[in-house]
Amino acid sequence: DGGITQSPKYLFRKEGQNVTLSCEQNLNHDAMYWYRQDPGQGLRLIYYSQIVNDFQKGDIAEGYSVSREKKESFPLTVTSAQKNPTAFYLCASSNQDREVGELFFGEGSRLTVL
Amino acid sequence: GQNIDQPTEMTATEGAIVQINCTNQTSGFNGLFWYQQHAGEAPTFLSYNVLDGLEEKGRFSSFLSRSKGYSYLLLKELQMKDSASYLCAVLDSNYQLIWGAGTKLIIKP
Numbered sequence: 001d002g003g004i005t006q007s008p009k010y011l012f013r014k015e016g017q018n019v020t021l022s023c024e025q026n027l028n029h030d031a032m033y034w035y036r037q038d039p040g041q042g043l044r045l046i047y048y049s050q051i052v053n054d055f056q057k058g059d060i061a062e063g064y065s066v067s068r069e070k071k072e073s074f075p076l077t078v079t080s081a082q083k084n085p086t087a088f089y090l091c092a093s094s095n096q097d098r099e100v101g102e103l104f105f106g107e108g109s110r111l112t113v114l
Numbered sequence: 115g116q117n118i119d120q121p122t123e124m125t126a127t128e129g130a131i132v133q134i135n136c137t138n139q140t141s142g143f144n145g146l147f148w149y150q151q152h153a154g155e156a157p158t159f160l161s162y163n164v165l166d167g168l169e170e171k172g173r174f175s176s177f178l179s180r181s182k183g184y185s186y187l188l189l190k191e192l193q194m195k196d197s198a199s200y201l202c203a204v205l206d207s208n209y210q211l212i213w214g215a216g217t218k219l220i221i222k223p
Contacts, residue, residue, distance in 0.1 A: 042203075
């Protein structure tokens with residue numbers, strides 16, 4: 001079945017370490033997104049990509065990096081420069097032919113910094 | 115600024131009806147979305163409104179008043195599986211989604 005797969009589901013890291021979260025989709029969607037979800041707050045956009053080899057900063061890009069070398073893949077690296085990285089990270093994709101804003105989400109990756 | 119307000123938590127009884135409100139103050143408006151998110155899971159799309167009025171989809175309906183910056187999600191014949199968070203999101207003038215913090219709905223037998 002088609003969908004979005006995020007891994008790992010749970011991740012622990014020490015302060016000062018970089019970590020990369022994987023996001024793969026087989027929906028043939030052009031656009032992909034990374035969001036951060038914190039308790040009591042709405043989803044906040046980190047980075048998004050409308051097409052291969054191109055991506056744009058969202059509202060909270062500082063301390064994060066992404067790449068979009070393949071249509072199916074949009075990995076997110078949480079660097080040591082991110083001051084408060086503990087959060088639930090959601091990857092999403094969308095199809096240009098559907099309503100703008102109708103997103104398909106992965107199951108999420110919960111990152112805890114020790 | 116961009117602001118989406120919705121209640122933090124609501125409680126309702128199985129079989130009843132509940133209305134979850136969402137008010138928005140955003141830079142422009144190009145549509146409003148409702149998503150459902152069960153604890154620890156991915157949000158899933160419920161509805162999209164761009165014109166004023168009520169959109170009905172089975173037990174769920176969504177209403178929009180653009181002039182009042184107001185929307186609600188109406189859930190009828192509540193079932194235990196409807197216990198989840200309901201996220202309101204507005205597509206602003208730049209076609210970026212602005213998300214509310216979500217409303218946690220607790221269904222009691």
